[in-house]
Amino acid sequence: MSLTTRILLLVLLALTPALVIQGYNEVALRTSRDAAVRADALATVRGAAEDFTQLSERMRQALDLISGDPSVRARDPAACEAYLKRSAVRLPHVILIALTDPGGRVICDSAGSAAGAYSSGARAYHRRALEADGFAVGGYALGIVSKRPSIHFARVVSPADEAQETARDAAATEVPATGVLLAAVDLDWLSDHLEQTLHQAETAITVTDHDGLIIAQRPNGADWIGKPIPPERAAMRTAGDGEVRIAEGLDGRTRIIATAMPGGPLAGVRLVVGRDSAAAFADIDAATRRGLVLIALGALLALAAALLAGRMFIRRPIDRLLRIAAAWQAGDLTVRTGLRGTTEFGRLGGKLDAMAGTLQRNADELHAEIRRGRALQEQQVTMLHELNHRVKNTLATVQALARQSRGSEGVLEARILALSKTHDLLTREDWSGASLREVLESELSPYRTGGDQIGLDGPDISLSPRHVLALGMTIHELTTNAAKYGSLSGPGGRVRVSWSLATTEGGTPRLRLTWQESGGPPVQPPARAGFGTRLISGGVRRELDGSVDLAFEAKGLRCHLDVPLEPGLSAILAPTQ
Numbered sequence: 001m002s003l004t005t006r007i008l009l010l011v012l013l014a015l016t017p018a019l020v021i022q023g024y025n026e027v028a029l030r031t032s033r034d035a036a037v038r039a040d041a042l043a044t045v046r047g048a049a050e051d052f053t054q055l056s057e058r059m060r061q062a063l064d065l066i067s068g069d070p071s072v073r074a075r076d077p078a079a080c081e082a083y084l085k086r087s088a089v090r091l092p093h094v095i096l097i098a099l100t101d102p103g104g105r106v107i108c109d110s111a112g113s114a115a116g117a118y119s120s121g122a123r124a125y126h127r128r129a130l131e132a133d134g135f136a137v138g139g140y141a142l143g144i145v146s147k148r149p150s151i152h153f154a155r156v157v158s159p160a161d162e163a164q165e166t167a168r169d170a171a172a173t174e175v176p177a178t179g180v181l182l183a184a185v186d187l188d189w190l191s192d193h194l195e196q197t198l199h200q201a202e203t204a205i206t207v208t209d210h211d212g213l214i215i216a217q218r219p220n221g222a223d224w225i226g227k228p229i230p231p232e233r234a235a236m237r238t239a240g241d242g243e244v245r246i247a248e249g250l251d252g253r254t255r256i257i258a259t260a261m262p263g264g265p266l267a268g269v270r271l272v273v274g275r276d277s278a279a280a281f282a283d284i285d286a287a288t289r290r291g292l293v294l295i296a297l298g299a300l301l302a303l304a305a306a307l308l309a310g311r312m313f314i315r316r317p318i319d320r321l322l323r324i325a326a327a328w329q330a331g332d333l334t335v336r337t338g339l340r341g342t343t344e345f346g347r348l349g350g351k352l353d354a355m356a357g358t359l360q361r362n363a364d365e366l367h368a369e370i371r372r373g374r375a376l377q378e379q380q381v382t383m384l385h386e387l388n389h390r391v392k393n394t395l396a397t398v399q400a401l402a403r404q405s406r407g408s409e410g411v412l413e414a415r416i417l418a419l420s421k422t423h424d425l426l427t428r429e430d431w432s433g434a435s436l437r438e439v440l441e442s443e444l445s446p447y448r449t450g451g452d453q454i455g456l457d458g459p460d461i462s463l464s465p466r467h468v469l470a471l472g473m474t475i476h477e478l479t480t481n482a483a484k485y486g487s488l489s490g491p492g493g494r495v496r497v498s499w500s501l502a503t504t505e506g507g508t509p510r511l512r513l514t515w516q517e518s519g520g521p522p523v524q525p526p527a528r529a530g531f532g533t534r535l536i537s538g539g540v541r542r543e544l545d546g547s548v549d550l551a552f553e554a555k556g557l558r559c560h561l562d563v564p565l566e567p568g569l570s571a572i573l574a575p576t577q
Helices: 003-067 070-074 077-090 124-132 162-171 187-195 231-238 282-329 344-356 358-404 409-427 436-447 465-484 531-544
Strands: 094-100 106-109 135-142 149-157 179-186 203-208 214-218 244-248 254-260 270-276 454-457 461-463 494-503 509-518 547-553 556-564 571-573
Touching: 003 070, 003 077, 003 135, 003 149, 003 179, 003 187, 003 203, 003 244, 003 254, 003 270, 003 282, 070 077, 077 094, 077 106, 094 149, 124 135, 124 149, 124 179, 135 214, 149 187, 179 187, 187 203, 187 214, 231 244, 231 254, 282 344, 344 358, 436 454, 436 461, 436 465, 436 494, 461 465, 465 509, 465 531, 465 556, 531 547, 531 556
Parallel strands: 454 494
Antiparallel strands: 094 106, 094 179, 135 149, 149 179, 203 214, 203 270, 244 254, 254 270, 461 571, 494 509, 509 556, 547 556
8 A cells, every 4th residue: 555545544534533523513403403493483383373363353352342333333324434434544454344234235334335235245254253143254355345355354243222232141142133344454464464473584474264275475475365275285285283394385495384273263274484494504504515615625735734744754764764774784783763653664663673772671671670579579568567467357356256146156157258258349359349338238247236236327329449448448447446346346336337428619529428336335545546547547548538537435436537539430329229
């Protein structure tokens, strides 16, 4: 494989993480943006539906107010026409307000039409208002008088006799309608009004009536008002209330569409809001293109730099090897190539240096071996001292066990076996960790007599091997001392061990453990600190950078340990069994 090929492969390998990160960011950004756009589209369409519902309610209130006028209740054409004209002026979005008889023949309207000039009895909203005996909303309609696309709101008008109306309310009897009051709202105004609820540019809104005809549309309302949604846009026709889909809009753009279907008088009306997918992801697409361009430019620059550096770093080692070879040929074996590493030049330089420096390395190795021997000798002295102390403590513990277990060989054997398991737990070389409760149980279980002599209270905590070894030796020393001199030396003694986890301001977890003895012989502070006391204090402070507080109280020894733990590794809450 040539040098150029290797450099190309190296550059490609170096670019792999950048490409992976770019791909991951692309997926993450698109997923997040898709969720945000879907949520925004759904919120927008629900806002538009709520606005349409409020418009319907305002029209109901307006018709309620108009229907209460005496001229409307009296069905006086002249007075009614004048009042309806004044009302229409106050409602600029209303094309026409008209009062008809139950059969649909016009009595008066705001356009000044003659009585009986036209009839709305065939319109669906007219029939629904009479059937519901109240309020109804129509669909797309071309005004009979105005000839403009509109949507009608209709309200039944009851008799004008207030006494009869009061009696009807009291007796809950049905009173026949005397007419229908209707208002036609301009669909162009409705499209503009609903467009104001859109939060983002390039967002489209489409509203269809009970018959599936479009009554409001933006941005291309004039081209679609009064037409059905095309069959090829099935998603806009079949999506249910609250659904969000990706589909083509009326303009052919891919959009994220959300659907809302209000209830009440607007039942059957469908609102569809579509966020332009290309516009929603435009900034992400631009960032992706910029990222790819930057990666490509970086690759070209890296390739050029790698080729130049390769020539430099190859020519220089070869010249160095030639100079060193000439020196060796002249008899100077003290010079070295200085080349190291796993490359061809590094391996070759290492072999050549090994040939020239064998004697020197042997001498260095000999001196190093002598230093290691001395260090091992010192370590053995320390280990023998510690082993001697450990054996004495173990014999004392066994003696205490024998003294407490007189007449019961089975109990003695069980306690000695538990003690052996404790030592195995603490001296295992490839230990990956153990729980604090397991360490305590291993040391204290030989002294359990079936009562409440031993008490352990604290959460399950896993310790690292370093903590197990240091804390195990400390607990062992406390247990041994309690068995020899303290509360475990007699039948009435008690030992309570409690612990908890705390977190410092820096976020470092700390183990806080309290050993409390009671019921044993009276405790007096020792005249001097023995090896066991130094082992308890020194092990925790030196090995774990913790603190030890030994209090020789009259009722019994109290030992408080405060030890920092390794976050996430050496101390975690053990899983519940």
